[in-house]
Amino acid sequence: MSPSIVVDGVTKEFSIRSTRTLKQRVVKRLRGEEVVHSFRAIEDVSFDVEDGESIALMGLNGSGKSTLLKLISGVMRPDQGRVLTRGRIAGLIGLGAGFHPQLSGRANVYLNGAILGMTEAEINAKFTYIIDFAEVGRFLDTEVGHYSSGMQARLGFAVAIHTDCDIFLIDETLAVGDRPFKRKCLKRINDLRREGRTIFYVSHNTNQVERLCKRALVLEQGKLGFDGPVHDAIRHLHYDEDEDPDAGEV
Amino acid sequence: MTAPAAHHPAGPLAPPGGAGGLAEVFRRRYLLRLLLRKELQVRYQGSVVGLAWSYVKPLVRFFMYFFVMGILLGLNRFEDFALHIFAGMVVLHLFTETLGAGTKSIVRNKSLITKVQLPRETFPVSSLLVSAYHVVPQLIVLAVMALVYGWHFDPVGIGAGLLGLVLMGVLALTVALFFGALNVFYRDTQNFVDTISIFITWSVPMIYPLERIYAATERGALPDWGVQLYLCNPLAEAVLLFQRCWWTPAAEDSATAAREQMPSYLFERGFISLGVALVLLYLAQRRFTRLEGSFAERL
Ligand SMILES: Nc1ncnc2c1ncn2[C@@H]1O[C@H](COP(=O)(O)OP(=O)(O)OP(=O)(O)O)[C@@H](O)[C@H]1O
Ligand SMILES: [Mg+2]
Numbered sequence: 001m002s003p004s005i006v007v008d009g010v011t012k013e014f015s016i017r018s019t020r021t022l023k024q025r026v027v028k029r030l031r032g033e034e035v036v037h038s039f040r041a042i043e044d045v046s047f048d049v050e051d052g053e054s055i056a057l058m059g060l061n062g063s064g065k066s067t068l069l070k071l072i073s074g075v076m077r078p079d080q081g082r083v084l085t086r087g088r089i090a091g092l093i094g095l096g097a098g099f100h101p102q103l104s105g106r107a108n109v110y111l112n113g114a115i116l117g118m119t120e121a122e123i124n125a126k127f128t129y130i131i132d133f134a135e136v137g138r139f140l141d142t143e144v145g146h147y148s149s150g151m152q153a154r155l156g157f158a159v160a161i162h163t164d165c166d167i168f169l170i171d172e173t174l175a176v177g178d179r180p181f182k183r184k185c186l187k188r189i190n191d192l193r194r195e196g197r198t199i200f201y202v203s204h205n206t207n208q209v210e211r212l213c214k215r216a217l218v219l220e221q222g223k224l225g226f227d228g229p230v231h232d233a234i235r236h237l238h239y240d241e242d243e244d245p246d247a248g249e250v
Numbered sequence: 251m252t253a254p255a256a257h258h259p260a261g262p263l264a265p266p267g268g269a270g271g272l273a274e275v276f277r278r279r280y281l282l283r284l285l286l287r288k289e290l291q292v293r294y295q296g297s298v299v300g301l302a303w304s305y306v307k308p309l310v311r312f313f314m315y316f317f318v319m320g321i322l323l324g325l326n327r328f329e330d331f332a333l334h335i336f337a338g339m340v341v342l343h344l345f346t347e348t349l350g351a352g353t354k355s356i357v358r359n360k361s362l363i364t365k366v367q368l369p370r371e372t373f374p375v376s377s378l379l380v381s382a383y384h385v386v387p388q389l390i391v392l393a394v395m396a397l398v399y400g401w402h403f404d405p406v407g408i409g410a411g412l413l414g415l416v417l418m419g420v421l422a423l424t425v426a427l428f429f430g431a432l433n434v435f436y437r438d439t440q441n442f443v444d445t446i447s448i449f450i451t452w453s454v455p456m457i458y459p460l461e462r463i464y465a466a467t468e469r470g471a472l473p474d475w476g477v478q479l480y481l482c483n484p485l486a487e488a489v490l491l492f493q494r495c496w497w498t499p500a501a502e503d504s505a506t507a508a509r510e511q512m513p514s515y516l517f518e519r520g521f522i523s524l525g526v527a528l529v530l531l532y533l534a535q536r537r538f539t540r541l542e543g544s545f546a547e548r549l
Pocket of ligand 1: 014015016041059060061062063064065066067068546547548
């Protein structure tokens with residue numbers, strides 16, 4: 001087996017500017033206060049993901065999960081270390097990015113598909129699948145601005161999940177849409193997994209994580225606190241101690 | 251779906267995001283085409299006059315220059331004054347529109363840039379193409395106007411016009427990339443750019459002919475090197491090339507006009523300017539790539 005994601009000693013630092021205007025900055029400087037604080041959202045994280053593996057990424061709010069995903073998708077660059085990937089990356093991140101409310105559902109499917117890296121031929125080939133999946137067929141030529149928020153989310157979801165890819169990143173709770181839709185999404189993700197695509201899944205939902213992944217990473221304030229079997233990761237996070245508010249959900 | 255049961259990505263491990271740069275924009279030209287179409291579709295949606303706005307604004311400015319500068323201040327004492335203004339406006343419009351829209355383009359598309367990996371140069375390039383799209387109807391109006399003024403076909407002039415347009419396009423893309431990236435870090439950039447746009451209008455032979463610059467030197471109002479400095483401005487060079495295409499061939503004695511109203515070595519200057527502009531474009535692209543690394547966290 002060969003790795004499809006290599007994260008090697010990666011650190012990502014954000015600088016937080018407490019001031020926006022030049023005047024404020026000068027005043028602070030004169031008082032001898034710090035103008036720029038730097039803050040490590042990811043600190044010296046290393047791991048490999050094998051080709052075809054499904055891996056969960058867990059951690060409390062603000063622990064750096066989304067940041068790590070952005071480093072893997074290439075939206076952000078690491079300050080130290082390196083990120084290497086193999087093959088095409090897609091995922092449920094920034095769903096419906098680039099949707100324009102004044103354009104029709106049809107035009108938005110094409111636009112969003114192109115943004116996610118699909119070619120014209122690819123979108124043509126998948127168009128009916130996407131529309132069927134989103135179940136917005138009747139409203140195809142209506143402006144997306146007039147869709148309900150659930151419908152918009154479903155359309156974004158449907159496009160993203162049909163992107164041909166080798167690595168699939170998920171950073172959004174599957175909370176969009178109604179229950180049947182959620183079930184359909186999980187099934188589709190399961191299919192992707194069975195087809196042998198690498199899945200990188202950020203979630204707080206222990207049920208879903210256990211169902212989809214064998215291995216899990218836990219981030220703790222930007223550091224890799226745990227890397228191993230899902231059950232142990234959940235114990236590590238103490239997510240097993242109290243009643244899971246999500247239990248019973250799909 | 252027809253994905254194979256065993257899915258194995260090909261190729262080596264590499265940093266995500268690909269090579270990037272302008273070449274990547276070209277590789278993903280389908281995306282560029284759709285973004286462009288969206289921009290054009292959305293811009294005039296719900297407006298009654300639609301695309302006509304792209305004629306109205308330059309037309310209003312044209313009449314302002316024509317009456318205030320030409321008639322009231324008496325700048326119109328040279329041949330085909332109106333044609334001279336309009337030809338200059340059309341080619342300069344490509345630059346100022348791209349500069350304005352390109353500077354804002356990255357910040358305006360922050361929802362995309364912070365979420366999806368795509369070549370970020372797409373947005374400045376798209377600003378250039380939107381401006382170029384609007385230049386087309388203006389060129390048609392210009393051609394009709396030139397014919398009315400007695401323009402005749404002149405292959406050298408056409409060559410000058412094309413060179414001027416390409417030079418202007420390269421310069422426009424250069425500033426769009428540079429200021430677009432800078433605007434992410436300093437939002438003052440937008441205001442700075444608006445301010446220099448005013449200055450640009452007066453720094454090229456559009457409302458006044460090049461003659462005036464020479465005349466000012468002879469009067470002693472400008473030092474001798476002032477003319478050379480003026481001609482070093484690649485924007486002025488692009489406008490002059492455009493005047494050589496549309497304005498001098500319409501003159502009564504077009505051969506004399508081409509000789510006397512244009513600087514010596516017009517084409518040599520044009521090609522040198524284009525070379526310099528391409529080097530600047532390369533540098534702007536490199537700068538953009540450097541700054542791009544922190545777009546997502548700073549937007
Ligand atoms: N662009 C940015 N500039 C400054 N700080 C940032 C930026 N993006 C994220 N951060 C900080 O980095 C830390 C990690 O954020 P991140 O979004 O990765 O957390 P997360 O683990 O995804 O949290 P959640 O579970 O809420 O989604 C947070 O403290 C956040 O404030
Ligand atoms: Mg997050």
